[in-house]
Amino acid sequence: MKLIFEKSVKGRKCDILPKCDVPAVELPEGLKRETAPHLPEMSETDVSRHYTELNKQVHGVNCGFYPLGSCTMKYNPRIDEEAAAMEGFTNIHPLAPKSSVRGALEVLDTLRADLCEITGMDGMTFQPAAGAHGEFTGVLLIKQYHDSRNDKNRTKIIVPDSAHGTNPATAAMCGYQVVNIPSAPDGCVDLEELKKVLGDDVAGLMLTNPNTVGIFDENILEITKLVHEAGGLCYYDGANTNAIMGVVRPGDMGFDCIHLNLHKTFATPHGGGGPGAGAVGCKEFLKPFLPHSALMEKPGRLQVRGFMGNFLVCVRALAYVMTLGREGIPEAATNAVLNANYLMQKIKGTFTPAFDRICMHEFVLDLSHYEKETGVSALDVAKSLIDYGMHPPTMYFPLIVHEALMLEPTETESIETLDWAADVFRKLYELGKTDPEFMHNAPHHTPIGRPDEVKAARNPIVRYTFA
Amino acid sequence: MTIKPELQYSKDHEWVKKEDDLFVIGISDFAQDALGDLVFVNLPEVGDAVTAGEAFGDVESVKAVSDLLSPVSGTVAEINEELLDAPEKLNEDPYGAWIIKVADVTATEELLDAAAYEAFCAEA
Numbered sequence: 001m002k003l004i005f006e007k008s009v010k011g012r013k014c015d016i017l018p019k020c021d022v023p024a025v026e027l028p029e030g031l032k033r034e035t036a037p038h039l040p041e042m043s044e045t046d047v048s049r050h051y052t053e054l055n056k057q058v059h060g061v062n063c064g065f066y067p068l069g070s071c072t073m074k075y076n077p078r079i080d081e082e083a084a085a086m087e088g089f090t091n092i093h094p095l096a097p098k099s100s101v102r103g104a105l106e107v108l109d110t111l112r113a114d115l116c117e118i119t120g121m122d123g124m125t126f127q128p129a130a131g132a133h134g135e136f137t138g139v140l141l142i143k144q145y146h147d148s149r150n151d152k153n154r155t156k157i158i159v160p161d162s163a164h165g166t167n168p169a170t171a172a173m174c175g176y177q178v179v180n181i182p183s184a185p186d187g188c189v190d191l192e193e194l195k196k197v198l199g200d201d202v203a204g205l206m207l208t209n210p211n212t213v214g215i216f217d218e219n220i221l222e223i224t225k226l227v228h229e230a231g232g233l234c235y236y237d238g239a240n241t242n243a244i245m246g247v248v249r250p251g252d253m254g255f256d257c258i259h260l261n262l263h264k265t266f267a268t269p270h271g272g273g274g275p276g277a278g279a280v281g282c283k284e285f286l287k288p289f290l291p292h293s294a295l296m297e298k299p300g301r302l303q304v305r306g307f308m309g310n311f312l313v314c315v316r317a318l319a320y321v322m323t324l325g326r327e328g329i330p331e332a333a334t335n336a337v338l339n340a341n342y343l344m345q346k347i348k349g350t351f352t353p354a355f356d357r358i359c360m361h362e363f364v365l366d367l368s369h370y371e372k373e374t375g376v377s378a379l380d381v382a383k384s385l386i387d388y389g390m391h392p393p394t395m396y397f398p399l400i401v402h403e404a405l406m407l408e409p410t411e412t413e414s415i416e417t418l419d420w421a422a423d424v425f426r427k428l429y430e431l432g433k434t435d436p437e438f439m440h441n442a443p444h445h446t447p448i449g450r451p452d453e454v455k456a457a458r459n460p461i462v463r464y465t466f467a
Numbered sequence: 468m469t470i471k472p473e474l475q476y477s478k479d480h481e482w483v484k485k486e487d488d489l490f491v492i493g494i495s496d497f498a499q500d501a502l503g504d505l506v507f508v509n510l511p512e513v514g515d516a517v518t519a520g521e522a523f524g525d526v527e528s529v530k531a532v533s534d535l536l537s538p539v540s541g542t543v544a545e546i547n548e549e550l551l552d553a554p555e556k557l558n559e560d561p562y563g564a565w566i567i568k569v570a571d572v573t574a575t576e577e578l579l580d581a582a583a584y585e586a587f588c589a590e591a
Binding site: 457 | 504506529530555
């Protein structure tokens with residue numbers, strides 16, 4: 001397929017901008033560009049066809065099964081899109097007088113109350129733009145808390161080795177030293193290892209529960225108690241909230257602050273680069289440290305973003321929470337867990353689960369033995385799935401499992417889809433034994449086969465060179 | 468997998484070679500093979516202190532970022548700047564592509580000789 005620049009025809013126009021209805025202003029000489037930018041010149045028809053053609057070459061939740069572990073690629077109801085598209089929400093400005101945006105403010109207040117109830121928190125900010133930004137904000141709450149008590153000795157944040165890479169990155173960005181603790185053989189926090197590193201130099205612990213191997217850490221009350229006894233605070237990474245929403249609350253597990261990926265758990269299509277929303281919730285005693293927007297005029301307070309965050313993602317989240325309601329939210333979570341267990345049991349007997357026990361919303365397959373036996377790697381299986389119209393699971397994560405494939409089917413998939421997916425996995429399991437070469441070269445039916453990932457990382461070409 | 472008899476090895480799969488007063492450090496063939504094709508290397512600066520058992524840099528493959536754990540405590544005397552533009556050298560020639568040279572060494576991790584390291588890798 002040709003690039004849009006290659007389709008450009010000099011002089012071709014597409015007048016989509018209305019005539020300027022205010023007097024034109026000339027920029028000062030020093031600010032003007034010296035040459036015109038290279039913009040493709042095309043008709044509206046050709047632009048439309050170009051993007052439709054691109055659209056046909058990608059895979060989204062709307063195209064098919066997307067069991068990308070830890071990403072919660074569930075179907076997002078259209079009604080949430082409709083709510084977010086309402087004119088009263090789209091055509092507002094962060095500096096508009098409050099009297100003209102009362103409805104929008106009510107959206108945020110209602111959503112805050114609902115999500116605080118779901119998570120067991122007392123306060124919440126919607127400023128952070130996405131998950132990692134939420135983590136950053138949350139850990140800054142912890143830092144401000146210790147600073148406010150003049151407890152300057154606390155320089156470390158504990159992160160289990162199964163954590164998402166953003167956790168250690170967040171702690172480091174906040175100026176903390178990261179202390180990695182190894183997981184127990186069951187993938188959960190090793191209490192003895194935790195006790196070894198706890199002390200008066202620990203600012204806090206960052207944890208997901210269920211953890212990254214899809215197991216609910218049953219020692220969670222003991223874990224948060226130990227951290228609190230050492231004077232540290234507990235941060236809940238909301239990456240896996242889809243498994244527990246409405247069933248168990250991070251606040252009740254002993255966590256002091258949390259983030260939620262609204263774009264993931266609460267209905268916004270994601271994976272394309274945003275926008276997202278990483279709402280951060282906290283217990284009462286941390287509320288004084290929550291960030292303020294530029295509007296709230298409290299100097300000295302943390303500010304992580306200009307205004308209210310990505311507001312329309314919050315509108316979708318509220319529409320989602322309100323349509324599902326008090327019964328629907330836990331039902332979605334329990335169905336996510338049921339679907340994951342169903343799929344794991346259906347695949348079992350071929351590829352091996354890394355942890356053979358009841359899982360939460362996702363599970364990890366360990367292909368290391370299969371790879372030794374057949375030469376077919378987790379990557380080969382992932383690439384082969386593409387030929388069946390399935391998005392590959394997360395590969396080679398978490399790092400504590402070798403040749404890992406991590407599947408999260410989500411609650412929005414039917415039993416027929418799960419049966420079909422299990423069938424595909426079983427077929428590939430057999431195929432790898434008889435024709436590994438075929439799988440080394442998969443996918444066979446896509447516009448691009450196997451891009452050279454190493455070459456792409458070593459010598460990336462990130463801009464188009466004009467002839 | 469190649470193991471050079473004249474080198475010593477840490478249990479974190481770094482090799483160490485004593486060169487006069489300097490300790491030369493790299494990663495073993497086992498390590499480069501387990502990491503896969505490396506695409507980025509993050510090195511300390513000359514003059515930085517390194518501590519035995521703690522990270523002095525990291526390497527990135529298509530799969531993951533991994534810490535480079537120092538087998539010795541001391542001060543970085545030289546870094547192999549060539550690796551910054553050519554991380555693939557760690558894959559192609561792990562024993563030729565040294566990473567850092569450390570001076571004023573005050574402590575070392577437990578180091579294995581080639582035979583003990585070979586046995587250690589066989590268990591891994």
